Amino acid sequence: MERKRSDSIADQLERLIFDGTLSDGERLDEVQLAAKFGVSRTPIREAFQKLTQSGLVEQIPRRGVFVRQPGPVELIEMFEVMAELESVCARLAASRISDDALRDLHDANARCNAAVAESDSESYFRENERFHAIIYRQSGNGFLEQECVRLHRRLQPYRKTQLRLRGRLKQSMAEHEAIVAALEDGDGVLAADAIREHVAVQGEKFHHLIASLKPAAE
Amino acid sequence: MERKRSDSIADQLERLIFDGTLSDGERLDEVQLAAKFGVSRTPIREAFQKLTQSGLVEQIPRRGVFVRQPGPVELIEMFEVMAELESVCARLAASRISDDALRDLHDANARCNAAVAESDSESYFRENERFHAIIYRQSGNGFLEQECVRLHRRLQPYRKTQLRLRGRLKQSMAEHEAIVAALEDGDGVLAADAIREHVAVQGEKFHHLIASLKPAAE
DNA sequence: GTCAAGATTTTTGTATACAAAAATTTAAAC
DNA sequence: GTTTAAATTTTTGTATACAAAAATCTTGAC
Numbered sequence: 405m406e407r408k409r410s411d412s413i414a415d416q417l418e419r420l421i422f423d424g425t426l427s428d429g430e431r432l433d434e435v436q437l438a439a440k441f442g443v444s445r446t447p448i449r450e451a452f453q454k455l456t457q458s459g460l461v462e463q464i465p466r467r468g469v470f471v472r473q474p475g476p477v478e479l480i481e482m483f484e485v486m487a488e489l490e491s492v493c494a495r496l497a498a499s500r501i502s503d504d505a506l507r508d509l510h511d512a513n514a515r516c517n518a519a520v521a522e523s524d525s526e527s528y529f530r531e532n533e534r535f536h537a538i539i540y541r542q543s544g545n546g547f548l549e550q551e552c553v554r555l556h557r558r559l560q561p562y563r564k565t566q567l568r569l570r571g572r573l574k575q576s577m578a579e580h581e582a583i584v585a586a587l588e589d590g591d592g593v594l595a596a597d598a599i600r601e602h603v604a605v606q607g608e609k610f611h612h613l614i615a616s617l618k619p620a621a622e
Numbered sequence: 623m624e625r626k627r628s629d630s631i632a633d634q635l636e637r638l639i640f641d642g643t644l645s646d647g648e649r650l651d652e653v654q655l656a657a658k659f660g661v662s663r664t665p666i667r668e669a670f671q672k673l674t675q676s677g678l679v680e681q682i683p684r685r686g687v688f689v690r691q692p693g694p695v696e697l698i699e700m701f702e703v704m705a706e707l708e709s710v711c712a713r714l715a716a717s718r719i720s721d722d723a724l725r726d727l728h729d730a731n732a733r734c735n736a737a738v739a740e741s742d743s744e745s746y747f748r749e750n751e752r753f754h755a756i757i758y759r760q761s762g763n764g765f766l767e768q769e770c771v772r773l774h775r776r777l778q779p780y781r782k783t784q785l786r787l788r789g790r791l792k793q794s795m796a797e798h799e800a801i802v803a804a805l806e807d808g809d810g811v812l813a814a815d816a817i818r819e820h821v822a823v824q825g826e827k828f829h830h831l832i833a834s835l836k837p838a839a840e
Numbered sequence: 841g842t843c844a845a846g847a848t849t850t851t852t853g854t855a856t857a858c859a860a861a862a863a864t865t866t867a868a869a870c
Numbered sequence: 871g872t873t874t875a876a877a878t879t880t881t882t883g884t885a886t887a888c889a890a891a892a893a894t895c896t897t898g899a900c
Contacts, residue, residue, distance in 0.1 A: 547700050628853085652882095663855085685862080
């Protein structure tokens with residue numbers, strides 16, 4: 405199953421934070437969680453450190469750990485950074501991308517389209533992730549790729565909220581096509597601008613979404 | 623002194639890795655280090671996790687932790703990403719920067735120049751870091767700022783090798799001036815290009831440096 | 841009744857003990 | 871002499887025990 409008990413626990417806690425079961429500012433009790441997971445405090449504490457690393461949790465010495473849900477501002481900021489990082493990937497990839505990778509991009513797009521048609525959100529996200537991962541890889545910079553994957557993964561749960569926005573998916577696919585076209589032309593600037601907009605708009609949409617949900621929640 | 627025993631140990635191990643006392647691929651023995659630091663295995667293991675997070679060490683389950691010095695390729699990649707991130711900061715800062723911040727940039731530059739004149743590398747690095755930190759801050763994106771500080775800190779030890787390169791510091795200061803000028807003009811594109819080159823050249827210089835050292839070492 | 845100081849309880853951080861997995865050594869078979 | 875398999879030793883991962891710090895509760899003074 406998992407490599408270590410603490411890894412499994414970290415994953416489970418991560419999911420609980422992502423889906424909102426553990427809300428912002430909530431304190432995570434070591435002994436309580438230890439009992440819940442049927443382990444001692446040690447693996448729980450190790451899991452806490454992993455979560456601290458991902459920024460999902462804040463550890464205050466001698467006080468405990470608290471879940472740290474990024475607020476709207478931080479999320480917008482993260483999407484902005486994601487947009488810029490992907491933009492860099494695209495610019496670098498434009499001159500380095502292989503024909504195989506271009507074929508893979510087309511393939512991922514085709515599968516994405518199919519998923520949209522079938523409203524299969526699960527496979528949509530899988531193929532969308534593959535699309536972006538290919539561009540990261542084709543930047544030719546392994547460290548950049550790593551950083552992109554890390555941030556993409558961290559933003560994943562917030563990306564899902566976009567499914568609710570009517571017409572967004574279809575437009576998103578059109579943007580994918582434009583990005584691939586720019587890469588095929590080897591036009592780095594165009595590809596960079598296209599993907600920056602593509603990602604940045606997700607952050608903005610997300611912003612509008614939560615802004616529109618706010619009044620209803622009160 | 624420190625918040626926790628494990629934090630202090632993590633810092634000390636970090637320094638040992640940075641200065642090369644602990645070389646690449648070397649295995650870190652828990653009990654040995656515990657004895658050396660006069661603590662139990664627990665804080666050592668916590669320190670390991672922190673180092674894993676910073677990428678300085680690799681943890682292989684059931685096998686142990688191994689020092690992971692970034693190779694030349696990875697370092698070049700990291701400098702490239704740093705250059706792009708700072709470039710983004712400058713572009714965003716150009717339209718958002720405050721007069722106070724511009725004054726601080728001039729001030730940091732003046733101190734940098736003074737440090738160069740006195741060959742005071744300690745204060746040179748402090749003021750250089752301040753210069754870059756101001757630009758990160760003025761991007762107006764807190765998350766971006768955080769990521770920049772993180773990467774800057776990680777590259778710090780490798781930046782120091784540049785002190786050996788004759789004339790580099792003086793040129794570097796001229797580049798700083800050009801960056802500030804572009805920011806004062808509110809020219810985001812120019813500022814972005816200037817700082818990208820400024821940082822990227824560090825990576826290249828570093829590359830040349832290690833390349834020139836390689837044959838001598840054999 | 842309110843506030844403060846001390847005592848008690850929690851809770852975190854560290855040490856130690858134990859279990860399971862990997863590495864190493866030893867021994868036996870060919 | 872080499873190779874392989876079992877036994878021993880190391881070493882990691884987890885549990886438990888203990889100490890110190892923080893939080894909470896209690897009690898007493900005003």
